[in-house]
Amino acid sequence: xxxxxxxxxxxxxxxxxxxxxxxxxxAENEGIxxxxxxxxxxxxxxxxxxxxxxxxxxxVLVKAVKQQLGDEKGSSMYLLKLFREGPAKMVCKxxxxxxxxxxx
Amino acid sequence: xxxxxIFNQGTLQSALLQRCIETMSHKDALIFIxxxxxxxxxxxxxxxxxxxxxxxxxxxxLSEDLGARGxxxxxxxxxxxxxxxxxxxxxxxxxxxxxxx
Amino acid sequence: MSAKxxxxxxxxxxxGNALGAEGLDAVLAxxxxxxxxxxxxxxxxxxxxxxxxxTADIGIKDHRKxxxxxxxxxxxxxxxxxxxxxxxxxxxxxxxxxxxxxxxxKITETIHQADAIFTx
Numbered sequence: 001x002x003x004x005x006x007x008x009x010x011x012x013x014x015x016x017x018x019x020x021x022x023x024x025x026x027a028e029n030e031g032i033x034x035x036x037x038x039x040x041x042x043x044x045x046x047x048x049x050x051x052x053x054x055x056x057x058x059x060v061l062v063k064a065v066k067q068q069l070g071d072e073k074g075s076s077m078y079l080l081k082l083f084r085e086g087p088a089k090m091v092c093k094x095x096x097x098x099x100x101x102x103x104x
Numbered sequence: 105x106x107x108x109x110i111f112n113q114g115t116l117q118s119a120l121l122q123r124c125i126e127t128m129s130h131k132d133a134l135i136f137i138x139x140x141x142x143x144x145x146x147x148x149x150x151x152x153x154x155x156x157x158x159x160x161x162x163x164x165x166l167s168e169d170l171g172a173r174g175x176x177x178x179x180x181x182x183x184x185x186x187x188x189x190x191x192x193x194x195x196x197x198x199x200x201x202x203x204x205x
Numbered sequence: 206m207s208a209k210x211x212x213x214x215x216x217x218x219x220x221g222n223a224l225g226a227e228g229l230d231a232v233l234a235x236x237x238x239x240x241x242x243x244x245x246x247x248x249x250x251x252x253x254x255x256x257x258x259x260t261a262d263i264g265i266k267d268h269r270k271x272x273x274x275x276x277x278x279x280x281x282x283x284x285x286x287x288x289x290x291x292x293x294x295x296x297x298x299x300x301x302x303x304x305x306x307x308x309x310x311k312i313t314e315t316i317h318q319a320d321a322i323f324t325x
Contacts, residue, residue, distance in 0.1 A: 052274035139221030147294030174258025
């Protein structure tokens with residue numbers, strides 16, 4: 001957990017350094033214990049980044065989760081429950097992706 | 105080869121390419137790089153201008169820039185493809201280079 | 206407040222400058238505010254939409270794949286200048302996203318109807 005690895009806001013600088021263990025460390029720092037449900041969503045965000053080169057904003061992450069994991073999980077409530085406020089920002093942080101551009 | 109003309113601008117700079125082509129001698133060569141690679145595609149827009157180049161002048165396009173833009177399949181037959189090394193060789197073979205922008 | 210009609214016009218080829226990437230960022234930012242967003246691709250801007258291409262050899266991040274996410278961001282009015290496409294020998298099947306080829310009259314009309322226009 002050096003400053004070399006993360007930026008000022010705690011986002012991973014090099015997405016290629018990411019691995020599930022590192023995700024656990026980042027999440028723990030944020031007071032979140034990762035479960036299989038968390039990792040499903042993290043995977044969706046990483047896939048989205050791979051395909052489009054973008055970190056999804058909340059609304060779009062909900063859509064992507066809905067497409068991949070079904071209607072029940074594709075809701076703001078579900079993501080809020082797992083990742084708290086501003087879920088997309090938190091998901092991207094734990095997934096080792098850049099901060100979503102349009103995060104207010 | 106006397107002068108290697110290097111053109112890195114898109115079709116918004118057609119007046120510049122027209123001047124470049126008018127300036128070329130038949131011993132010169134012209135290479136399209138960066139945004140200029142769009143001129144190396146086969147289309148009504150490009151063939152009109154390229155057709156005015158001196159007959160024996162070599163016309164080249166940089167493969168890396170062409171491929172990055174997804175235009176390899178659209179390349180015009182009259183244009184030869186070179187990679188970075190080929191570009192360096194062309195530079196070495198010419199007395200001087202002229203970059204148009 | 207009713208949605209503003211925002212128009213983004215792309216006229217430049219990708220990678221030679223950062224206009225395409227900046228334009229995409231601006232479009233995505235606007236989409237978050239539920240505005241009525243329209244994109245026009247004309248002149249060399251059409252090359253932003255090419256389906257093929259790999260920037261690994263030129264060491265530039267390929268922002269173009271971000272245009273494929275526009276639908277997910279709720280942006281679905283994407284127009285291309287049909288004459289510019291034809292002049293460049295490009296067909297719809299070579300584009301990465303479904304864009305609507307339109308004539309100049311439609312483009313003029315779209316510009317007139319816009320509340321704000323941004324060019325890239």
